[in-house]
């Protein structure tokens with residue numbers, strides 16, 4: 176895998192930031208887009224644009240074939256048995272909300288439990304708070320180890336016959352921990368529970384096989400994996416999608432509409448009310464082709480290598496706290512840190528002056544910030560177009576920030 180050659184495909188790396196080359200290390204928030212995706216979007220609007228599924232004219236056929244072809248690409252990418260198990264949504268947040276509202280609420284009652292870690296992103300935490308509040312079910316939080324990891328023994332202890340839903344990120348967007356989803360799914364299934372996997376930080380960065388994981392639902396976003404904003408995916412097992420109710424209603428999704436009641440199409444279309452996210456889906460299909468040509472194993476190794484290198488380099492700087500797995504322990508391609516005594520927003524501002532883009536804040540994980548006893552953190556997150564030179568530039572800018580804020584250079 177040659178990140179320097181890959182960078183040539185991404186126009187944005189021609190940008191100068193405050194007079195410096197762009198060092199983009201905010202990939203957990205959103206990824207940059209290759210020309211191959213941008214060209215497909217332009218070509219769609221220039222030669223295929225039409226609404227889908229209804230028109231009998233040529234453009235409508237072209238657009239429908241492109242849209243449903245994108246669904247097939249997603250299914251292959253996550254090894255789903257059928258494209259009919261792939262629902263297009265606006266993103267991870269909408270996907271998880273659809274499960275919480277359309278499936279969980281119909282299956283939860285007082286005394287039932289939803290098991291999840293407290294480190295979850297708000298998009299995989301608040302929908303479950305709302306579902307618990309609406310049904311009388313209760314949230315049961317898993318304990319975290321010092322490095323943020325989750326022990327299977329604690330999952331075994333927490334998941335009981337009262338558990339109806341286990342909700343968990345495959346990769347934490349703050350800690351970079353990779354959770355043992357396959358084993359957790361087996362525990363959930365032994366107790367008759369379903370597992371909802373938040374794949375926002377895993378699907379873009381590593382091979383994902385929903386049949387191997389045996390997850391019941393998987394949610395992820397296209398904009399984090401070289402695709403456009405506004406497109407995401409909800410994968411579900413056929414029997415669960417069949418019994419799951421749509422959460423919004425209108426055109427496209429219906430079978431028969433009477434004055435007082437209506438029936439729906441089969442999944443996935445019953446969940447895709449209104450004009451679907453046609454261009455977004457086609458763009459996601461192009462992004463998946465781009466990623467697949469490079470190989471997800473290669474990308475996973477590359478991202479993890481840059482994160483490991485960063486953890487090693489930060490360990491050499493006195494006054495820097497790194498959160499998540501320690502040196503040498505498995506970590507996905509992101510590193511969350513703080514410069515002791517300096518607000519992460521100030522750190523990120525100084526880094527930006529040097530062209531280095533990192534994220535600062537609570538990363539939509541406020542309960543986890545409290546567990547870490549911090550109000551906010553900074554985060555560097557890597558992808559296929561980042562290089563070791565990016566890590567060098569980041570570390571050099573962080574040392575400048577340290578000097579600027581009055582710390583002696585360690």
Ligand SMILES: Cc1ncc(COP(=O)(O)O)c(CN[C@@H](CS)C(=O)O)c1O
Nearest residue numbers: 203204266267268296298348375396539
């Ligand atoms: C684990 C996880 N789960 C859900 C989401 C939401 O994805 P959407 O595409 O916004 O729906 C995200 C997006 N996390 C961004 C924005 S806070 C981050 O900077 O970490 C995520 O990381």
